Structure formats: structure tokens, C-alpha cells
């Protein structure tokens with residue numbers, strides 16, 4: 001008989017984690033496992049717009065534990081999450097039977113490290129993704145997390161191949177598909193019903209949606225100014241909707257670029273959006289320009305053209321099978337692709353294996369097998 005009070009701990013820390021954890025909690029509840037589930041929020045993202053709205057919209061239970069880590073340098077933030085998650089694990093009345101971490105943010109690596117050092121098994125959901133670019137903080141988080149976790153659950157086949165190449169034994173790896181697409185399929189009707197584009201006076205396909213937050217794009221004034229120039233060119237052809245991450249908003253203001261965007265009547269600048277608002281806008285966009293990881297996958301699932309302002313991706317299925325094209329640093333090449341889309345010459349997109357709305361059920365089966 002298993003000890004019911006020995007819980008499985010799910011960790012969520014930052015915005016891109018919430019839509020991955022939500023379907024797993026739902027699937028776990030439906031499967032009625034013979035143990036408790038605990039949700040820990042590290043507090044890496046803490047604003048209402050970066051965190052609270054996701055819990056509300058995705059129907060997630062309030063976190064059982066809040067570590068309140070907050071922002072900071074990478075070292076300071078990682079250390080804070082590591083120390084406070086370790087303290088939480090040590091204080092648990094019954095030793096957790098396992099910890100589930102998702103994605104590639106600082107909280108993912110920190111919590112995996114704290115748990116494995118206490119010999120608690122850890123499962124990493126969205127394992128094996130590699131951009132092969134070690135200047136990206138997320139790439140370091142992925143490498144470290146996968147090297148130490150017991151169970152590696154992959155979202156696309158490239159993940160399996162990467163882990164095999166790194167010498168990780170196949171029995172630690174399970175292909176489960178993409179849990180984020182579970183959330184997308186579950187939320188799409190409600191997202192469309194919001195009518196966000198219409199409320200902004202925009203018709204379906206009548207706008208491009210833009211998101212930017214990577215340090216490589218927004219932290220350097222010359223690069224960010226060039227990207228603002230690209231958005232102005234797009235806006236001359238099609239309206240642009242640009243919800244801004246707090247980091248991007250701060251940089252635009254600091255580099256004197258915010259006013260340029262604000263004064264352009266075809267550019268709709270917004271604060272960071274909730275999950276449904278963003279999904280509704282994405283579903284009806286003519287194209288999406290982004291440097292996000294998750295949005296490359298979501299646009300593929302929606303069949304919406306996506307131009308990624310990076311020169312690599314850890315999610316190659318979005319390029320080989322999906323609607324994504326990497327436009328890299330060359331903004332003239334990006335503009336040529338924008339024209340291709342707007343003129344109806346961009347033909348790309350198919351389904352990806354395991355991106356079917358049932359990945360969380362497969363995760364649950366793996367976890368029940370391993371820890372149930």
C-alpha cells in the first residue's frame with residue numbers, strides 16, 4: 001500500500017510554465033492517483049499580468065506553497081529558488097515521492113537541483129530540447145536539468161535524438177508530446193469568444209501580432225531600434241498588435257523608442273496580455289513575429305505563419321513540420337518573409353506527432369507507472 005500523504009510536487013515559476021502545468025494537474029485529478037498533489041509556485045514571475053491571470057483563466061488551483069523568489073540576476077534568482085525549494089522539501093511532513101518540473105526557466109533548473117540532491121526523483125516535462133546556443137540562459141537550464149533528472153519526458157522527436165546523443169539511457173526517456181498544446185486546444189473556444197481583435201477594431205487576418213522579450217533582441221539599443229523600424233514597415237501594410245513583456249517595455253522606454261511606437265496609429269501597443277486574449281489574437285493573426293519559444297509551437301498548432309526573430313530554435317518540428325521560419329538577425333530577410341505572408345505566397349504547416357491535446361494524459365500514465 002502506498003503512503004497517500006507522500007505527495008508528488010508540481011513546480012511552476014514563470015509565465016511559460018503555467019500553461020504546461022495546468023493540463024497535468026487536470027489529468028492527474030481525473031486519474032485519481034493514490035497520492036496527494038502539491039503545487040509550488042516559485043514566484044519567479046509575480047505580477048498579476050505575468051502570473052495571477054494565468055491561474056484564473058486556466059482554472060488552476062491556487063498554489064499550496066509560494067516561495068516568493070522574485071526577480072534578480074540569474075545567479076541570485078536561481079540561488080533563491082534553490083534554497084527556498086530545498087527548505088520546503090526538507091520541511092514536508094512526508095517525503096515527496098517525486099517532483100515534476102517543466103520547461104527551461106531558472107526555476108526549472110533550481111528546483112530539479114534541490115530535489116535530486118535530496119535523492120527525490122525528478123521528472124522533466126519538455127526535456128531534450130536544444131538550441132545548441134549556450135549564450136541563451138534557457139539552454140544552460142535545459143542541459144543541467146536533463147543531465148540530473150530521473151525521467152525525461154519529451155515533446156517532439158528531436159528531444160529523444162538529442163538526449164540519445166548526450167548518452168542518456170533510453171529507459172530514462174519517454175516521448176509524451178506537447179502538454180502546452182493540450183491547454184491551447186482546451187482554451188481555444190473561450191479565447192475566440194472574447195473577440196479581442198474586434199474590440200480593437202481589427203478584422204481577422206487584418207493584423208500582425210508581435211512579441212519580443214529575449215535579451216538578444218531587447219537589451220541592445222541598436223538591435224531594438226532596428227526591430228522597431230521593422231515593425232513600422234509592417235505597420236505601413238497591416239496593423240501591428242504588440243503586447244509588451246515588462247522587460248521589453250522597460251527597455252523601449254529607456255532607449256527612447258516607446259514614444260515612436262505610441263505615436264504610430266497602426267501600432268497597437270499593449271501591456272502583457274492574459275492567456276486567452278493572447279491566444280485569441282494569435283488564432284486570427286495574419287502572421288506572428290516573435291522570439292518566444294512557446295509561441296513558435298502555438299502558431300504551428302494553430303496553422304498561423306510564424307516568423308521567429310532568432311537564428312536558432314530548440315523546437316525544430318515547428319520549422320520542419322509547422323508554420324515557423326527562422327529569420328535570424330537579418331531584418332531585410334525578415335521583411336521579405338513578411339511580404340511573402342501578406343501576399344499569400346507563404347505555404348507551410350502540418351501537424352506534429354503528439355501535439356494532439358492528450359499529452360498530459362500520457363504524462364500521468366508515466367508518472368503513475370514510475371511513482372504510483
Ligand code: UD1
Pocket residue numbers: 014015016044045046047048050051071072077104105106107137138213245246247293
Ligand atoms: C523568463 C524566462 C524565459 C521565458 C520568460 C517568459 C529564464 C531564464 N527566463 O525570462 O525563458 O521565456 O520568462 O516571460 O527563466 N518582471 C516583472 N514582473 C514579473 C516578472 C518579471 O516586472 O512578474 C520583470 C522584472 O523586471 C525582471 C524582468 O521582468 O527583472 C525579467 O524577468 P525574469 O523572470 O528574470 O526573466 P524573463 O526575461 O521574464
